[in-house]
Amino acid sequence: MFQRLRPLLVTLSVAGICALVLVLQRPEAATSEVVSQLKAAEGLTWYRGNIHTHSLWSDGDDYPEMIGLWYREHGYDFLCYTDHNVLPQIEKWIDVEKSKGGMKAYEKLVRKFPKNWVEQRMNNGRLEVQLKKFPEVAAEIGIPDEFLLIQGEEVTDRFGNLPVHMNATNVTGDVFPPMGGESVYDVMQNNVNAVVARRERTGEPTLIHLNHPNFRWGVTAEDLMRVRGENFFEVYNGHPGVNNRGDETHAGTERIWDIVLTMRLTELDLPLMYGLATDDGHSYHNIPSRSSEPGRGWVVVLADSLNPAALIAALEHGRFYASSGVALKSITHTRESLQVEVEAQPETEYTVEFIGTRRGFDAESEPVKDKDGNPLPVTRKYSDDIGEVLKTVEGSSAAYAFQGDELYVRARVTSSRKHPNPSAPGDPEQAWVQPVHGPASRP
Secondary structure: OHHHHHHHHHHHHHHHHHHHHHHHHHHHHHOOOOOEEEEEEEEEEEEEEOOEEOOOOOOOOOOOHHHHHHHHHHOOEEEOOOOOOOOOOOOOOOEEEOOOHHHHHHHHHHHHHHOOOOEEEOOOEEEHHHHHHHHHHHHHHOEEEEEEEEEEEEEEEEEEEEEEEEEEEEOOOOOOOOOOOHHOOOOOOOOOOOHHHEEEEEHHOOEEEEEOHHHHHHOOOHHHHHOOOOOOEEEEEOOOOOOOOOOOOOOHHHHHHHHHHHHHHOOOOOOEEEEEOOEEEEOOOOOOOOOOOOOOOEEEEEEEEOHHHHEEEEEEHOOEEOOOOOOOEEEEEEOOOOEEEEEEOOOOOOOEEEEEEEEEOOOOOOOEEOOOOEOOOOEEEEEEOOOOOEEEEOEEEEEEOOOOOEEEEEEEEEEEEEEOOOOOOOOEEEEEEEEEEOOOOOO
């Protein structure tokens, strides 16, 4: 009888062992759960857009409809106009010859559009043109489900001589006036509060972000890290005068990003800060040149539809990457790893760097001093523990496995191709993957 039962006992024993193995593997399997996968699929599309743009409504040198056409014809899916402290909602006439674009911009406009589009008049012997309001431009240039125009504003403020500029994307009401404040931080917080308050009151989604922190060295990491309700800043701005790289005295924007991320996730208990890339275009008639021109930096957003609410929702959930030329196929974040796949181009090499800060980092910092030993009002010096390059991969596909002590991890992809019209000479084409919580800071 025992001989007859042996196969059954062996089978049950093997089954029991297999069941035990499966039970033991369940926790490990759970850790590979996909937290987010950013990849074009059914119902989700990558949308490319720029959310920092200037026209003749403020200090740009071209008409808004011409700028919209440039972006539409160069492969963009959306564009936000962000002129300084103004919305294109009022009647505004400009003196053509005195305008920043001059006769060159005017002649291009009348060649492109029929006579019944351009409204012009003679005033005291001088030619004037009426600028089109945003609804007119959106109706003429926008294409439903293909190309979206968004109304925005660059809220242009300052503290003393320090510029504090913040973009509001999707402004549907009146202009946001600069709120001022008692410090750089206070100016930012007051302007953020104004945007958030209107959003809560109206229900209309408006995204606010800090522009070019190193423009005239206006904003430090210590200023930015404390702002509540502000979770976006420009890690890359295409204007050649905004000092993305920093210098010997001033931290570059990526260094600012890592300091802000580290302190927000530890000392301040604030959300992740996301990094945007934008053009900040002002000049449209001599491309390429060393002026502030279109086509240098953009965001690529994974959304279910092409409208302001869907784009802003995706941005606020981190479903995007920033780029100055590199395209990505997918970004996958699991409980165990962060994975990046590049949309590789022929004869191009890629370097993927995973960057982050580990728990137990050296949190000490010291002021930057001038030659006489006096502290300077700039971002402080911090340990190299902050924003450490955790892993480097050569190739178009890369993954970083969490070790268990990371506060956050982000990725930077650098191409072997030089940017064809860079913000700074020698800039390569790059992409910036947004930071994710590491095991040491997960909610």
